[in-house]
Amino acid sequence: MSSNGHNEHRKGVLYGILCYGTWGFFPLYWKMLQHVPPVEILCHRMFWSMVFMVTLFVGIRRYPVRQHVRTRRQFLLLFLTGALMAANWGVYIWAINNGHIVQSSLGYYINPLLNVLFGFLFLKERLNRVQCVSLLLAVVGVTYLTVDFGSFPLISIVLALTFALYGLVRKKIDIDATSALTVETIYMSFPALAYLVVTFLQGNNALNDFHLPTALLLAMGGVVTALPLLWFGKAAERIPLSTMGFIQYLSPSLQLLIGVIIFGEPFTPSHVVCFSCIWLGLILFSADSVIRSRRK
Secondary structure (H helix, E strand, O other): OOHHHHHHHHHHHHHHHHHHHHHHOHHHHHHOOOOOOHHHHHHHHHHHHHHHHHHHHHHHHOOOHHHHOOOHHHHHHHHHHHHHHHHHHHHHHHHHOOOOHHHHHHHHHHHHHHHHHHHHHHOOOOOOHHHHHHHHHHHHHHHHHHHHHOOOOHHHHHHHHHHHHHHHHHOOOOOOHHHHHHHHHHHHHHHHHHHHHHHHHHOOOOOOOOOHHHHHHHHHHHHHHHHHHHHHHHHHHHOOHHHHHHHOOHHHHHHHHHHHHHOOOOOOHHHHHHHHHHHHHHHHHHHHHHHHHHHO
């Protein structure tokens, strides 16, 4: 690797760490808004993300966003990905502020394995033996937690499922990530703004009793949402997917530590078995990805 290539690789790793590290610390941010209803937080997050993305998009691209939605199919698919994104954000915010950070971290550990399963089911991608074993370990872990702990990890599955479906549908859209995210946030901003206006007029909005720190946190939700996505794009341009695959586990790992150490959420022997099965599956999956990438 040349000196310039080495520098670009280091920048890519740094962007990846910034991206997944920020996502890992998200529970601390949303916990500061625990006094605000989750639906209202979600609507602010969607609206201010739209404001940030449109400003950034127009500043960089200098041409209308509508040029990217040329067909009815693109319109419907981007509306669907926007709805999936909103559902994922909403469940995540609710989970964080209702004491389910450990469950949310489990969902993002499961997500890479669910992506592989969806590729097999819907994109006709082949599963090798290592991937099959990884998926089986994840199923065993979730099943054990459900039977022994007595509670199905619904939040984890919904988070993993909505994020995996989001990635699957986005593969069907021929549009770059920045443009797609801009259009998605525009679509979702309409119902979000309608909700915020109605609740404000009814006197049921957090902004009715104006509190500057709360208002700033709600508005900055758009920035802290969009910036990691931009860092993700810069990282993906500079480093291999296998490297990104390893860095991505930084986010759920930080969430898990925050949930257990800072907020004192239970981490029972059932959780240990479940997480151990999934961690083993991810180790096998990641090692196999690296080997296959080097062979190519």
